Amino acid sequence: MSGTTPVDVDIAVIGGGINGTGVLRDVTLRGLSAALFERNDLAFGASGNSSGMIHGGPRYLTDDPEVTRTSCLDSGHIQAIAPHLLFRVPFLIPIGREGTERTRIDLVDAFFEAYDAFQPLKHGKPHARLSPDELFRIEPGLFGGSAGGAGLVGGISFDEWGIDGSRLCVANAVDAAERGARVHTHTNVEAILREPSGAVRGIRAKNLLTGASFVVTARAVVNATGAWSTLTALAASIPAEAARVRPGKGIHVIFDRRLTNYGIIARAIDGRQIFIEPWQNVSVLGTTDDDFYGDLDDVRATSDEVRYLVEGVANVFPAVKSARAIGTTAGVRPTLYAYGPGEDALSRDHRVVDHAKEGAPGLFSMIGGKLASYRIFAEQMTDVLVARLERAASPCRTHIAPLPGGERTVSRCALAERLGIDAIAAARLVYRHGARSDAIAERIAERPEEAHVVCTCEPVIEAEVRYVIQKEWAATVDDVARRTRLGLGACGGMRCAARCGQIVAEERRLEPREGARQALRFLARQACTRAVAVGPEQAQQEAFSLAALRAELGPVIEEGE
Amino acid sequence: MSRRVVVVGGGASGAAAAHAACEAGASVVVLLGRPGATSLGSGALDGPRLASLGPARTAVLSFVAALGAWELNEEGAQLGTNAGLLRESRGKDRGLLDVGPFKNAVVGVVDASRPGWDAVGLARAWSAEPWAQARSVRFEPVAVDVLRHAHEGVAPDADLAVLHDDPGRVAWLLDRLRKAPGLENKCAVMLGPWLGTRTGVSAHLSIELGKPVGEPISPPGGVAGLRFETARDELLEKMGATRTSGWAVRLTSGGATPAPVRVELASGEAIDADAAVLALGGLAGGGIRFAPHEPFVLSLACPAVLAWRGVPLVTSGSLHGSPFETFAWSGYRTAAGLERVGVWVDSGGRLRAADGAPAPVLFAAGDTVADAPRTLLDAVLSGLRAGRNAALGDRA
Numbered sequence: 019m020s021g022t023t024p025v026d027v028d029i030a031v032i033g034g035g036i037n038g039t040g041v042l043r044d045v046t047l048r049g050l051s052a053a054l055f056e057r058n059d060l061a062f063g064a065s066g067n068s069s070g071m072i073h074g075g076p077r078y079l080t081d082d083p084e085v086t087r088t089s090c091l092d093s094g095h096i097q098a099i100a101p102h103l104l105f106r107v108p109f110l111i112p113i114g115r116e117g118t119e120r121t122r123i124d125l126v127d128a129f130f131e132a133y134d135a136f137q138p139l140k141h142g143k144p145h146a147r148l149s150p151d152e153l154f155r156i157e158p159g160l161f162g163g164s165a166g167g168a169g170l171v172g173g174i175s176f177d178e179w180g181i182d183g184s185r186l187c188v189a190n191a192v193d194a195a196e197r198g199a200r201v202h203t204h205t206n207v208e209a210i211l212r213e214p215s216g217a218v219r220g221i222r223a224k225n226l227l228t229g230a231s232f233v234v235t236a237r238a239v240v241n242a243t244g245a246w247s248t249l250t251a252l253a254a255s256i257p258a259e260a261a262r263v264r265p266g267k268g269i270h271v272i273f274d275r276r277l278t279n280y281g282i283i284a285r286a287i288d289g290r291q292i293f294i295e296p297w298q299n300v301s302v303l304g305t306t307d308d309d310f311y312g313d314l315d316d317v318r319a320t321s322d323e324v325r326y327l328v329e330g331v332a333n334v335f336p337a338v339k340s341a342r343a344i345g346t347t348a349g350v351r352p353t354l355y356a357y358g359p360g361e362d363a364l365s366r367d368h369r370v371v372d373h374a375k376e377g378a379p380g381l382f383s384m385i386g387g388k389l390a391s392y393r394i395f396a397e398q399m400t401d402v403l404v405a406r407l408e409r410a411a412s413p414c415r416t417h418i419a420p421l422p423g424g425e426r427t428v429s430r431c432a433l434a435e436r437l438g439i440d441a442i443a444a445a446r447l448v449y450r451h452g453a454r455s456d457a458i459a460e461r462i463a464e465r466p467e468e469a470h471v472v473c474t475c476e477p478v479i480e481a482e483v484r485y486v487i488q489k490e491w492a493a494t495v496d497d498v499a500r501r502t503r504l505g506l507g508a509c510g511g512m513r514c515a516a517r518c519g520q521i522v523a524e525e526r527r528l529e530p531r532e533g534a535r536q537a538l539r540f541l542a543r544q545a546c547t548r549a550v551a552v553g554p555e556q557a558q559q560e561a562f563s564l565a566a567l568r569a570e571l572g573p574v575i576e577e578g579e
Numbered sequence: 580m581s582r583r584v585v586v587v588g589g590g591a592s593g594a595a596a597a598h599a600a601c602e603a604g605a606s607v608v609v610l611l612g613r614p615g616a617t618s619l620g621s622g623a624l625d626g627p628r629l630a631s632l633g634p635a636r637t638a639v640l641s642f643v644a645a646l647g648a649w650e651l652n653e654e655g656a657q658l659g660t661n662a663g664l665l666r667e668s669r670g671k672d673r674g675l676l677d678v679g680p681f682k683n684a685v686v687g688v689v690d691a692s693r694p695g696w697d698a699v700g701l702a703r704a705w706s707a708e709p710w711a712q713a714r715s716v717r718f719e720p721v722a723v724d725v726l727r728h729a730h731e732g733v734a735p736d737a738d739l740a741v742l743h744d745d746p747g748r749v750a751w752l753l754d755r756l757r758k759a760p761g762l763e764n765k766c767a768v769m770l771g772p773w774l775g776t777r778t779g780v781s782a783h784l785s786i787e788l789g790k791p792v793g794e795p796i797s798p799p800g801g802v803a804g805l806r807f808e809t810a811r812d813e814l815l816e817k818m819g820a821t822r823t824s825g826w827a828v829r830l831t832s833g834g835a836t837p838a839p840v841r842v843e844l845a846s847g848e849a850i851d852a853d854a855a856v857l858a859l860g861g862l863a864g865g866g867i868r869f870a871p872h873e874p875f876v877l878s879l880a881c882p883a884v885l886a887w888r889g890v891p892l893v894t895s896g897s898l899h900g901s902p903f904e905t906f907a908w909s910g911y912r913t914a915a916g917l918e919r920v921g922v923w924v925d926s927g928g929r930l931r932a933a934d935g936a937p938a939p940v941l942f943a944a945g946d947t948v949a950d951a952p953r954t955l956l957d958a959v960l961s962g963l964r965a966g967r968n969a970a971l972g973d974r975a
Binding site (some may be wrong): 450467470471474480512513515516517520524529530531535537561562563565568569570571572 | 619620621623625660661662663664666667668694695697699700701704707708709798799860861953964
């Protein structure tokens with residue numbers, strides 16, 4: 019490729035998940051120009067529907083110690099650049115009640131002894147071996163209390179970090195945009211354009227909200243579309259197998275509030291490791307791993323998947339059966355392709371694929387990877403891009419340059435006082451935006467009415483809703499929810515979606531009815547994700563919620579029947 | 580001796596059934612369980628147009644007039660919602676403000692400092708609605724201190740509403756509204772959903788102030804439902820129907836029982852009757868429980884068949900029961916699917932047996948019935964029909 023052809027950007031990135039936003043940030047930090055295209059929304063797929071952990075991956079320690087090492091190392095880096103987004107999630111592995119368990123605790127103990135070697139990389143604490151009494155003291159709900167836990171041999175604790183994957187994607191995208199990158203969400207890449215020689219020269223995209231089509235020329239194109247990678251390869255007219263992944267569907271069940279003090283590891287009926295963890299304001303139960311052949315734009319949990327997880331965790335934490343589920347999430351992992359092995363045995367490693375060998379120089383695919391190691395993956399991808407462009411670029415700084423919001427710490431209490439908002443609302447705001455909370459505070463200084471709480475469950479204030487629409491590419495109620503967790507709490511958006519729809523319509527100068535329509539779509543979608551997880555007691559609550567929704571919006575709910 | 584009719588459930592359909600049965604000369608017992616969709620309702624009356632009701636129109640209007648808490652006319656109403664929408668309805672609770680008649684006017688929204696009452700945001704949102712724009716109706720927040728004590732700022736709507744059942748408090752409020760400088764040039768006054776648990780406060784304020792005063796629709800479990808319950812109890816009292824509180828655990832008909840129908844309560848008591856009307860809410864909404872090991876059961880043991888879209892449900896092939904999403908949720912275009920499963924009835928409200936034949940002494944109305952659009956007026960209509968047929972028996 020000649021360096022003299024005029025181009026719009028150096029790098030076009032396809033995909034707004036963690037790999038796409040991560041590489042976008044890295045290339046802009048190194049002085050290249052870039053644009054990102056996402057067909058749905060940032061963090062729409064696996065990144066926003068993960069277990070919400072930057073975990074070190076002890077699961078991979080025996081088969082794939084390198085994955086564990088890079089995950090732990092990068093987990094440490096992410097803490098350094100975005101301290102506001104991380105929260106500690108200590109885990110417990112209760113052991114007992116089965117025949118040979120007395121020897122097993124020694125094995126697990128030894129295993130975590132080995133894992134402890136990696137903990138300093140991510141500022142984690144070493145594991146601890148706990149007696150049954152100690153376990154019941156710190157987690158009284160285990161086995162329904164000490165009476166139900168007779169035969170328990172003991173347990174092991176280990177340390178991990180939780181994170182909001184959507185916020186991490188948005189932070190990377192915002193940082194890149196502030197360095198000049200363009201971010202196009204709800205924009206489908208219809209074709210990856212090629213020179214007669216085969217080299218890529220850009221992309222043709224269509225904005226799905228406005229219907230406008232446009233061409234962006236670029237020196238290199240990065241396919242960072244995760245589970246969609248094969249479809250993206252087809253857009254470049256190269257064989258789908260060239261960017262093959264093995265898509266693995268994983269679901270989570272979300273419960274109202276934090277049911278446990280610790281994350282608890284359990285075994286499902288087939289011996290797979292599953293868990294329940296306290297995460298932000300909720301409890302997350304996960305996860306499944308099944309090969310997926312469905313529609314990637316519409317992945318949903320089903321009630322049999324929910325039952326599998328609930329029955330598994332109920333073995334160690336019975337109260338989960340009577341807890342109130344408030345939703346499910348579903349995503350599709352882009353694991354490295356292999357034919358034959360079971361889902362859990364697949365490598366969580368990642369790989370950069372250069373499509374020069376398919377006759378498409380300048381096109382690269384990022385295959386595989388996991389949330390915890392996104393930064394190193396982006397760094398490796400960017401090294402390849404810099405080499406290809408033969409440009410003098412500054413060295414990688416993504417492990418030291420703070421992400422937006424991570425520049426300094428902000429006092430939650432001082433913010434609450436300054437804005438006259440609830441302390442919890444302020445704490446949630448600071449969690450999501452870190453130092454950027456100040457930008458939201460400035461809005462309130464100018465327009466005090468924006469301090470009003472829109473979503474009471476989370477809570478989310480109006481200024482934040484407007485901020486994410488103006489500064490973080492939120493274009494729909496769903497997008498606002500992904501960025502702020504508005505409507506993802508116990509009420510499922512019943513109290514806030516309609517109001518949020520109005521704000522979206524106002525900010526984007528749409529018809530107010532369009533805002534209401536978006537809200538309705540959000541609520542219906544939420545109701546569907548909840549439906550698969552509800553039990554008999556909760557079904558009654560659901561019926562009332564729907565009655566309330568119908569009262570609010572009138573008979574329009576029957577539309578489209 | 581008049582026919583004995585037992586109505587299980589005291590929501591809109593139950594009240595309508597009791598009313599119709601009393602009118603038809605039956606001796607009526609109403610079994611009140613827990614609050615259902617009507618008691619937790621919004622105060623908006625949705626359903627078919629009055630003109631489309633045909634002969635049933637008179638019966639519906641006479642029931643609404645007898646109840647006293649609701650208003651229903653040909654024009655319908657335009658109501659404000661808590662989410663800042665304006666929406667049309669066929670009728671409304673009398674405490675709600677109908678902005679439908681206004682044009683080129685400004686409605687004052689009383690700005691009281693309470694969580695969940697964002698007068699500024701609501702006024703802005705209502706003003707932006709296409710209906711308001713087309714009619715040049717604006718909503719403006721007006722600061723009026725309508726809270727008397729500090730704790731009222733955080734009290735639930737219902738607690739604040741109870742305070743407004745006191746005529747002295749209403750007089751104080753009226754005085755506040757009269758003296759509020761911002762309200763003089765407004766065509767109407769919108770207060771929050773806390774104007775009393777008995778019907779009449781809004782009407783009194785409107786007459787005294789010389790302009791309409793009212794609420795937006797109630798949030799779930801708000802005061803419009805409380806006003807319905809008060810009005811229903813008064814109506815049943817007036818018509819001579821017996822009210823009993825309790826939870827029905829078994830309904831038997833035919834067989835060894837001395838009466839055609841016997842309802843056994845959780846307390847151990849039993850009510851004997853010549854006919855029964857099930858008006859106990861939708862699936863999971865009150866009466867019908869989703870029990871995983873037997874796909875669906877009634878919490879009453881009676882010869883009822885559950886159906887979805889007119890097709891009786893068959894036993895699920897799963898030990899865990901039918902997966903919810905396959906039949907109750909058809910996808911996200913129709914969110915209200917969960918309530919769509921109900922008791923299989925004929926057009927006269929009679930329960931059908933598994934072979935499709937109607938059971939002569941058992942009736943169902945309201946959300947209990949499958950395959951009907953679920954609106955308040957539909958519930959009233961089906962209640963009136965079932966109540967009348969239950970009372971008349973063979974003479975129907």
